[in-house]
Amino acid sequence: MSAHHHPGLSVAMDADTETIQDWAKQQLAKSPRHREWVKIKNGNREVNSFVVYPEVSNKATAVIVIHEIFGMSDWVQQLTDELAEVGYIAIAPDLLSGMGPNGGGTAEIAATGNNAVGQAIRALPPDQIAGDLNAVADYVAKLPAANGKVAVGGFCWGGSTTFFFATRRPSLKAAFVFYGSAPGSNAQGQPYTVDKAALEKIGAPVYGFYAENDMRIDATVPPTTDAMKELKKPYDPVIYAGAGHGFMRAGEPNNPQPVAPVAKGDEAADKKAADDYQKALTAYKANRKARDDAWTRLKALLAKI
Secondary structure (H helix, E strand, C coil), rough: CCCCCCCCCCCCCCCHHHHHHHHHHHHHHCCCCCEEEEEEEEECEEEEEEEECEEEEEEEEEEEECCCCCCCCHHHHHHHHHHHHHCCCCEEEECCCCCHHHHHHHHHHCCCCCCCCHHHHCCCCCCHHHHHHHHHHHHCCCCCCCCEEEEEEEEHHHHHHHHHHHHHCCCCCCEEEEECCCCEECCCCCCCEEEEHHHHHCCEEEEEEEECCHHHHHHCHHHHHHHHHCCCCEEEEEEEEEEECCCHCCCCCCCCCCCCCCCCCCCHHHHHHHHHHHHHHHHHHHHHHHHHHHHHHHHHHHHHH
């Protein structure tokens, strides 16, 4: 087995996220599966992509993993490894490849300052994103260990990008959208409008994984459901009770449980601290359950491809 490490991929985020990143790095280091970085050509671009192979005797279905607004991260790589663990060739492209200083990607952009990665991702041209993902799909479908079937799943920005990519590649076998919206217009102060012309091009069933406490995204689900039904396209959204946006990351088993506050003798302050703790604990438990339930559902859906 071999491991090829890509330096400096952790992105500056909050403390809990850093805990998860450290845990993800440790989990990856323990993985027995073959993993490697490959450069995939899209015209004159090279898309740096992390591939993990399953330990199976048959040709496997491939799953493209689309990263969050944070770009490529240890967490994304660890999730890619988890998909390989259950029998899939999993590949996660860094869609910021070549967009950073000296032709670098996420890591090099992150080094230039806070929020630089998010800003760079928001500025990516849609046709470039689609071209990169099509190149990755073509590459992984033709690997000797692959059976030619390709599914895609993404988180946060990657969830919306998954929905978008499904409109650009009808041959996908499934699209797994984690807390992302369908293509549409969402101008400031205007109601969300689904792009039906784009959805018309979808050939794969779309499965949605949404958090109850995420109205920014959840508000897009009913109009998307109506549009997909009208277009006779399979769309199955599930909303996970009590969970918040990003529950697949927040619900990781190593994420520390909130700590009960110590009474300080100030009745009002103590009550507020106790209330805040209960809210945080409820959210923590809901995110853990949502992650477990969503992972179980994802595995069951992948098994049917």
